[in-house]
Amino acid sequence: MDPIHRLEYFFTQFPGVGARQSRRFVYYLLKQQPQHLNELSRLIAQLPDLVSECADCHRFFPKRGNHQDRCPVCTDAQRDVSQLLIVEKDADLEAIERAHAYNGYYFVLGGTLGILEKNPERVIRMNELRKLIARKQSLKEVIVATAVTPESEHTGDYIHEALRDDAASRGYSVTTLGRGISTGSEIEYADADTLRNAIIGRK
Numbered sequence: 295m296d297p298i299h300r301l302e303y304f305f306t307q308f309p310g311v312g313a314r315q316s317r318r319f320v321y322y323l324l325k326q327q328p329q330h331l332n333e334l335s336r337l338i339a340q341l342p343d344l345v346s347e348c349a350d351c352h353r354f355f356p357k358r359g360n361h362q363d364r365c366p367v368c369t370d371a372q373r374d375v376s377q378l379l380i381v382e383k384d385a386d387l388e389a390i391e392r393a394h395a396y397n398g399y400y401f402v403l404g405g406t407l408g409i410l411e412k413n414p415e416r417v418i419r420m421n422e423l424r425k426l427i428a429r430k431q432s433l434k435e436v437i438v439a440t441a442v443t444p445e446s447e448h449t450g451d452y453i454h455e456a457l458r459d460d461a462a463s464r465g466y467s468v469t470t471l472g473r474g475i476s477t478g479s480e481i482e483y484a485d486a487d488t489l490r491n492a493i494i495g496r497k
Protein backbone atom coordinates (compact mmCIF):
# COMPACT_ATOMS: atom_id res chain seq x y z
CA MET A 295 0.00 0.00 0.00
CA ASP A 296 1.30 3.48 -0.80
CA PRO A 297 1.76 6.04 2.04
CA ILE A 298 -1.44 7.94 1.24
CA HIS A 299 -3.60 4.84 1.39
CA ARG A 300 -1.82 3.52 4.46
CA LEU A 301 -2.45 6.75 6.33
CA GLU A 302 -6.06 6.80 5.12
CA TYR A 303 -6.46 3.31 6.51
CA PHE A 304 -5.17 4.46 9.93
CA PHE A 305 -7.71 7.26 10.06
CA THR A 306 -10.61 4.97 9.15
CA GLN A 307 -9.81 3.11 12.39
CA PHE A 308 -10.61 6.26 14.42
CA PRO A 309 -14.06 6.35 16.08
CA GLY A 310 -16.66 7.96 13.84
CA VAL A 311 -14.30 8.54 10.90
CA GLY A 312 -15.31 7.18 7.49
CA ALA A 313 -13.35 6.78 4.26
CA ARG A 314 -14.15 10.27 2.90
CA GLN A 315 -13.20 12.03 6.10
CA SER A 316 -9.98 10.05 6.46
CA ARG A 317 -8.98 11.13 2.92
CA ARG A 318 -9.59 14.76 3.92
CA PHE A 319 -7.34 14.29 6.98
CA VAL A 320 -4.54 12.93 4.79
CA TYR A 321 -4.77 15.84 2.34
CA TYR A 322 -4.85 18.27 5.24
CA LEU A 323 -1.59 16.75 6.52
CA LEU A 324 -0.02 16.86 3.06
CA LYS A 325 -0.49 20.61 3.03
CA GLN A 326 1.22 21.19 6.39
CA GLN A 327 4.81 22.27 7.04
CA PRO A 328 7.25 19.42 7.83
CA GLN A 329 7.86 21.01 11.26
CA HIS A 330 4.16 20.75 12.09
CA LEU A 331 4.09 17.10 11.00
CA ASN A 332 7.15 16.33 13.11
CA GLU A 333 5.58 17.89 16.18
CA LEU A 334 2.35 15.96 15.66
CA SER A 335 4.07 12.62 15.11
CA ARG A 336 6.38 13.20 18.08
CA LEU A 337 3.43 13.93 20.36
CA ILE A 338 1.62 10.79 19.22
CA ALA A 339 4.76 8.68 19.71
CA GLN A 340 5.27 10.08 23.23
CA LEU A 341 1.69 9.51 24.42
CA PRO A 342 2.50 6.29 26.33
CA ASP A 343 5.29 8.11 28.19
CA LEU A 344 3.31 11.29 28.86
CA VAL A 345 -0.10 9.89 29.76
CA SER A 346 -1.13 7.14 32.19
CA GLU A 347 -4.33 5.25 32.81
CA CYS A 348 -5.30 5.64 36.48
CA ALA A 349 -5.09 2.35 38.38
CA ASP A 350 -8.26 3.21 40.34
CA CYS A 351 -10.70 5.15 38.13
CA HIS A 352 -9.11 4.21 34.76
CA ARG A 353 -9.24 7.72 33.31
CA PHE A 354 -6.24 8.94 31.34
CA PHE A 355 -4.17 11.67 32.96
CA PRO A 356 -0.87 13.48 32.22
CA LYS A 357 1.97 11.90 34.19
CA ARG A 358 4.00 14.12 36.47
CA GLY A 359 6.41 11.60 37.94
CA ASN A 360 7.67 8.25 36.77
CA HIS A 361 5.89 6.09 39.29
CA GLN A 362 2.59 7.86 39.46
CA ASP A 363 -0.18 5.34 38.84
CA ARG A 364 -3.16 7.23 40.25
CA CYS A 365 -4.78 10.42 38.93
CA PRO A 366 -5.09 13.70 40.89
CA VAL A 367 -8.72 12.95 41.84
CA CYS A 368 -7.98 9.44 43.15
CA THR A 369 -5.02 10.70 45.18
CA ASP A 370 -6.98 13.67 46.62
CA ALA A 371 -7.56 12.85 50.30
CA GLN A 372 -10.11 15.69 50.64
CA ARG A 373 -12.67 13.80 48.58
CA ASP A 374 -15.69 12.04 50.06
CA VAL A 375 -14.71 8.38 50.50
CA SER A 376 -18.34 7.31 50.86
CA GLN A 377 -19.22 8.08 47.22
CA LEU A 378 -18.24 6.52 43.90
CA LEU A 379 -19.67 7.89 40.64
CA ILE A 380 -19.60 5.71 37.53
CA VAL A 381 -19.31 7.30 34.07
CA GLU A 382 -18.96 5.86 30.58
CA LYS A 383 -15.93 7.83 29.45
CA ASP A 384 -13.25 10.31 30.45
CA ALA A 385 -15.08 13.27 28.88
CA ASP A 386 -18.11 12.62 31.15
CA LEU A 387 -15.90 12.69 34.23
CA GLU A 388 -14.39 15.99 33.11
CA ALA A 389 -17.86 17.50 32.52
CA ILE A 390 -18.97 16.54 36.06
CA GLU A 391 -15.73 17.93 37.54
CA ARG A 392 -16.33 21.22 35.70
CA ALA A 393 -19.86 21.43 37.13
CA HIS A 394 -18.43 21.38 40.72
CA ALA A 395 -21.42 19.41 41.92
CA TYR A 396 -19.70 16.30 43.19
CA ASN A 397 -16.84 15.67 45.58
CA GLY A 398 -16.52 11.89 45.72
CA TYR A 399 -14.44 9.50 43.63
CA TYR A 400 -15.03 8.21 40.09
CA PHE A 401 -14.87 5.13 37.94
CA VAL A 402 -14.73 5.14 34.11
CA LEU A 403 -16.46 2.15 32.49
CA GLY A 404 -14.77 2.61 29.14
CA GLY A 405 -17.85 2.03 26.99
CA THR A 406 -21.51 1.06 26.83
CA LEU A 407 -23.23 -2.26 26.31
CA GLY A 408 -25.13 -3.10 23.15
CA ILE A 409 -28.61 -4.41 23.97
CA LEU A 410 -27.60 -7.86 22.70
CA GLU A 411 -24.07 -7.89 24.11
CA LYS A 412 -23.19 -11.43 25.23
CA ASN A 413 -19.92 -10.63 27.03
CA PRO A 414 -20.54 -7.42 28.99
CA GLU A 415 -17.36 -7.87 31.04
CA ARG A 416 -15.26 -7.62 27.90
CA VAL A 417 -16.86 -4.35 26.77
CA ILE A 418 -16.98 -2.43 30.06
CA ARG A 419 -14.65 -2.65 33.07
CA MET A 420 -16.92 -4.63 35.36
CA ASN A 421 -14.14 -6.71 36.92
CA GLU A 422 -12.09 -3.61 37.66
CA LEU A 423 -15.19 -1.93 39.11
CA ARG A 424 -15.87 -4.87 41.42
CA LYS A 425 -12.25 -4.87 42.59
CA LEU A 426 -12.30 -1.13 43.30
CA ILE A 427 -15.59 -1.37 45.20
CA ALA A 428 -14.22 -4.28 47.24
CA ARG A 429 -11.30 -2.07 48.35
CA LYS A 430 -13.54 0.84 49.38
CA GLN A 431 -14.31 0.13 53.02
CA SER A 432 -16.31 3.31 53.71
CA LEU A 433 -18.49 3.19 50.60
CA LYS A 434 -22.09 4.31 51.16
CA GLU A 435 -23.28 5.13 47.64
CA VAL A 436 -22.49 4.20 44.05
CA ILE A 437 -23.97 6.72 41.59
CA VAL A 438 -24.57 5.42 38.06
CA ALA A 439 -24.15 8.41 35.72
CA THR A 440 -24.76 6.92 32.29
CA ALA A 441 -26.30 8.94 29.43
CA VAL A 442 -29.96 8.93 28.39
CA THR A 443 -29.71 6.75 25.28
CA PRO A 444 -30.99 3.15 24.92
CA GLU A 445 -27.48 1.64 25.11
CA SER A 446 -26.45 3.79 28.05
CA GLU A 447 -29.66 3.08 29.96
CA HIS A 448 -29.17 -0.62 29.29
CA THR A 449 -25.62 -0.29 30.65
CA GLY A 450 -26.93 1.47 33.76
CA ASP A 451 -29.52 -1.30 34.33
CA TYR A 452 -26.80 -3.91 33.93
CA ILE A 453 -24.64 -2.23 36.61
CA HIS A 454 -27.57 -1.94 39.03
CA GLU A 455 -28.27 -5.63 38.55
CA ALA A 456 -24.59 -6.66 38.78
CA LEU A 457 -24.03 -4.75 42.04
CA ARG A 458 -27.35 -5.58 43.71
CA ASP A 459 -26.18 -8.49 45.91
CA ASP A 460 -22.89 -6.88 46.89
CA ALA A 461 -24.69 -3.59 47.72
CA ALA A 462 -27.25 -5.43 49.87
CA SER A 463 -24.64 -7.43 51.78
CA ARG A 464 -22.26 -4.50 52.34
CA GLY A 465 -24.91 -1.86 52.94
CA TYR A 466 -24.23 0.72 50.21
CA SER A 467 -26.90 2.08 47.87
CA VAL A 468 -26.79 2.23 44.07
CA THR A 469 -28.44 5.37 42.69
CA THR A 470 -29.03 6.90 39.24
CA LEU A 471 -28.86 10.52 38.11
CA GLY A 472 -32.15 12.41 38.41
CA ARG A 473 -34.18 13.96 35.64
CA GLY A 474 -32.88 16.97 33.75
CA ILE A 475 -30.58 15.34 31.23
CA SER A 476 -32.78 15.15 28.17
CA THR A 477 -33.39 11.99 26.21
CA GLY A 478 -30.65 11.18 23.73
CA SER A 479 -28.10 13.43 25.35
CA GLU A 480 -24.61 12.65 26.55
CA ILE A 481 -23.26 13.62 29.96
CA GLU A 482 -20.23 15.16 28.23
CA TYR A 483 -22.40 17.80 26.49
CA ALA A 484 -24.77 18.60 29.36
CA ASP A 485 -24.30 22.07 30.86
CA ALA A 486 -23.11 22.54 34.44
CA ASP A 487 -26.57 23.48 35.84
CA THR A 488 -28.18 20.42 34.30
CA LEU A 489 -25.47 18.15 35.71
CA ARG A 490 -25.71 19.74 39.14
CA ASN A 491 -29.50 19.23 39.20
CA ALA A 492 -29.18 15.66 37.96
CA ILE A 493 -26.71 14.85 40.74
CA ILE A 494 -28.75 16.59 43.44
CA GLY A 495 -31.93 14.85 42.18
CA ARG A 496 -30.41 11.35 42.03
CA LYS A 497 -32.62 8.47 43.10
Ligand SMILES: [Zn+2]
Nearest residue numbers: 348351365368
Ligand atom coordinates in the same frame (compact mmCIF):
# COMPACT_ATOMS: atom_id res chain seq x y z
ZN1 LIG B 1 -8.20 8.10 39.09
